[in-house]
Amino acid sequence: MPLTLKLIQSHPRKLTVLTSQYAVIGLPLKLATVITLASFAIVFLYKRTNKYSGLQNQPRSTYSGPYRGISNPESRAVYFGIPVFSYEELQQATNNFDQARELGEGSFGTVYYANLQDGREVAVKRLYERNYWPVESFNNEIQILTCMRNKYFVSLYGCTSRHSRELLLVYEYVPNGTLSCHLHGDKAKHRILPWHVRMRIAIDTASALTYLHASDIIHRDVKSSNILIDNNFCVKVADFGLSRLFPNDVTHVSTAPKGTPGYVDPDYRMCYQLTTKSDVYSFGVVLVELISSMPAVDMSRDRDEIKLANLAVRRIQRRAFCELIDPSLGFQSDDKLKRMIVSVAELAFQCLQGDNELRPSMSEVLEVLQRIESENDEPASFEGIEIHGARVPQSYTRPPLPNMKLQRHHQTL
Structure with missing residues (x-):
């Protein structure tokens, strides 16, 4: 007969006590294990929930153009070195695009006189429609006027983002007309x-x-x-x-x-x-x-x-x-x-x-x-x-090329 079986038969009471002791000791171990697993589960679910929540809060639309790669342009203070204005701010500055403030019309939009909150006088161009040509015009103006510096070019002070209700450009106000x-x-x-x-x-x-x-x-x-x-x-x-x-x-x-x-x-x-x-x-x-x-x-x-x-x-x-x-x-x-x-x-x-x-x-x-x-x-x-x-009779001679050296500052349009 095996030794283990002999011990059980000869000391049944001791076996009962021993079993009870192990039961008492094992209970806290099981509880600790359950608590630990529950803690890991809570942490995992919390991180996962935050991850999806963060993705949902990000803009879901993607687009091309100068704002490519910027998740939320209006959250940025500047873009290409110029401020990004909100539509509401410029709407207020132009008195809701008051017809009395019209300065003229450009190739793709109407230009309005405006007063910014900081007191500056500016001209705001409001592009007509959000189709291909106004968007290309918007891109061209930003890229050229932020990369080309010349005293004979009008200065660009800022713009709205591509997510705003309308595409708007903010220029220096030139007071003496065209x-x-x-x-x-x-x-x-x-x-x-x-x-x-x-x-x-x-x-x-x-x-x-x-x-x-x-x-x-x-x-x-x-x-x-x-x-x-x-x-x-x-x-x-x-x-x-x-x-x-x-x-x-x-x-x-x-x-x-x-x-x-x-x-x-x-x-x-x-x-x-x-x-x-x-x-x-x-x-x-x-x-x-x-x-x-x-x-x-x-x-x-x-x-x-x-x-x-x-x-x-x-x-x-x-x-x-x-x-x-x-x-x-x-x-x-x-x-x-x-x-x-x-x-x-x-x-x-x-x-x-x-x-x-x-x-x-x-x-x-x-x-x-x-x-x-x-x-x-x-x-x-x-x-x-x-x-x-x-x-016109006889021959024509073109004037010679002048010796001019100009620095080149541009980006591909």
Whole structure:
């Protein structure tokens, strides 16, 4: 018989006591084990619940554009170095986008005068609709104006996030209106811009565009209403919503023509090939506005001259400057002034060539304007230029490239 069985048979009472003792000792061990397991379960469930709760609190939408990778743009104080405003703040600043505060309209939105809570006067652009083009315009404005620093560009103070009710951009407020207003708008009724001011505006605008082209960017919407004027009549070029990157290793960018009627390069409109010379053409229209005080488009003119560019080309071809130049400038009584204005008209003639290969570059345009202002300009030769089938006799020599060194600051658009 085994020893264990003998012990059980010989000492049954001791076995009962021993079993009772083990039962008493095992009870706390079982309770401790249950409590420990329960604790682990509670901790596990708590962490898991918090994890899913945190995921649910995060934005569920994903999007592309400059805010990619930012889970909640409005929680950030700045973006690309500029503040992110809430829609409600800008709504209040514009008095609920009061029509009386409208400053004008850009390519993709209406601009309003606004007062921020910190007392600053600003201009707020309210984009029309949230479709492809306004969103691209929104992106372009932010990327260009936060990466390009130039005293002739309007400053961007901030924007709303892509999650806001509407896309809004906040700019510095330029109080003296646009060049268009001063030439043939409300301000023209009260004060005529003297020639030396117009000349300075032309040079400042050409400087801005030269800098832009040197940074591989085409503005694509150069016009007098996008040239803002401050109280000192200094230029601030605005509205970069249509701008495009122009890599220096290509000859053109193929894209559907965009821009404002009366300013769009006819070569670009016909061939769908955007180049820096497209801006040159538009600037040529601005030059004609400066010397004539006429709008770029006027339906009251003869059909063939509704576009100011067509009118100017015909007058300059016939050398009928008296029919083009604003008589209020007094050029007929001042031979020196007349030579300067005629030189600018002839430069505009170069810019308005139908074939973009015949147009000068913006840096060349800037150099000629600076020579004219310094009164060291030699009469330009326009011999051999063909416009709409008409040819000016003999040969044409383009001015030399200026020696300009400009820093490039841009990001891919």
